[in-house]
Amino acid sequence: MTEVAAPDSLLADGLARIAEEIDGAFDALLAVPDDARAKLVEAMRYAAIGGGKRLRPLLLASVAEMYGVQREAAIRAGIAIESIHVYSLIHDDLPCMDDDALRHGKPTLHLAFDEATAVLAGDSLHAFAFEVLSDPATTPDPFTRIELVRTLGHASGAQGMAGGQMMDLVAETSEFDLQTVTRLQQLKTGALLGAAVEMGAILGRIPPEGRTHLRGYARDIGLAFQIADDLIDHEGDAALAGKAVGKDAAAGKETFVSLLGPERAREQARMLVEQAIGHLAQHGREADLLRAVARYIIERDH
Secondary structure (H helix, E strand, C coil): CCCCCCCHHHHHHHHHHHHHHHHHHHHHHCCCCCCCCHHHHHHHHHHHCCCCCCHHHHHHHHHHHHCCCCHHHHHHHHHHHHHHHHHHHHHHCCCCCCCCCEECCEECHHHHCCHHHHHHHHHHHHHHHHHHHCCCCCCCCHHHHHHHHHHHHHHHCCCCHHHHHHHHHHCCCCCCCHHHHHHHHHHHCHHHHHHHHHHHHHHCCCCHHHHHHHHHHHHHHHHHHHHHHHHHHHHCCHHHHCCCCCHHHHHCCCCHHHHHCHHHHHHHHHHHHHHHHHCCCCCCHHHHHHHHHHHHHHHCCC
C-alpha cells in the first residue's frame, strides 16, 4: 500500500483548530442564565470548556470535510458528541463510580462544585447533545438529523458507552478474559469514537454500505486508543496525563496490559493503527488527518 505521509503540523493544526471551535461553540450555546440555574450552567461550562483532546469532534469534522460538509454543521454535531463524552466523564468521576479527584489537570466537577450539581450537569449535557443534533440549525434535512440522533443515542446507551461502563464496574469483582475486556472497551471507549466517524459520514450523506471502511478504521483506532490508555494508566505520569494513574491495578481490573503485558500490548496497538490506516487506502490526501489521528493515538502521553 502506498501511503501519503502526514506531517505532525497537520495534526497539531487540526487539534488546535477543533479545540478553538468547540470551545467557542460551547461558550456561545451555554450562556449562563440570570437566575437560580446559573450554578448548573457554570458547572456545565467548567466541564465542557477548555479541556480534553477533542478527538471525537476532530474525527467527525475530518470525515465530514472529506465529503464536502459545511464546517458549521460538523462543529454542531461535534458539540453533541463531545457533550456526551463530557457527561460520561463527569459521572465516571463521581464517588459512586471511579471516585476521581483530577480531570484534565483540574479538580473533578463534584469537588469543584458538589455531587448534586455534578449529577445535574451531566444529565443536562446529555440532554443538550440531542437538543443540538435535532435542531434544524445543524442540518435542515430531517432524515439526516434523525439518523444522527439515532447513531449517537445507540452509541451512548446500554448497547454502547453506558453498557461498557457497567461492564467496567463489574470488572472490579470479576475476572475477565481478553475477549471480554475487548468487548468492554469496544463499548466503553470504541462506541463513541465509532459514532464520531459514522456521524461525519452521515452528514456527508454517504449510504451505510459506503461506510464499511470507515467503520473498520473506527473499530481499530478505538481498541488502539484503549490500549494506549491502559499503558498510560500502567506506566504514565499523572502530571502529564492530567488524571490519576495506576487505578486499574489498584481496583484489580483486568486490562490489555495486565493480560498481554506492556510490550505485547504496545505491539498490538501499533498493529491496530497500521490496520486502521489500511482501511483508508481508497482515499488520498483528503484522509491525511485521519491517518495522523491514528498515529497520534499510540504516541500520546495523556
